[in-house]
Amino acid sequence: FCSLASDEKQSAVELDAVLQHHQDMQEKLAEEMLSLARSLKNNTLAAQNVIKQDNQTLSHSLRMADQSFEKLKDESDRLEQHAKKSVDWLLWIMLIVVCFIFISMILFIRIFPKLK
DSSP states (O other): OHHHHHHHHHHHHHHHHHHHHHHHHHHHHHHHHHHHHHHHHHHHHHHHHHHHHHHHHHHHHHHHHHHHHHHHHHHHHHHHHHHHHHHHHHHHHHHHHHHHHHHHHHHHHHHSOOOO
């Protein structure tokens, strides 16, 4: 009867040791999960900040691109108007020069006839 009681005490002590071991493992796992959750939260917040900065940079770049496009459009219109004006004057000057050369050639041919 005495050995039976000591066996029960020993198995109870072993059971307590096993339960304590499992409880310690669960606490370690819970602490590790908590630390992983904190790390994930920190990483998520850092990623959120980076994304916000990227969005701000992208918005700024889009505004600058729109402004550049508008300026380019205005300058293109001015250049087109300037080109039309200069082409008109250039066309008239070339037409006058061609007519002058044509009349000069006719006069030259009349004044100096073909030599025989």
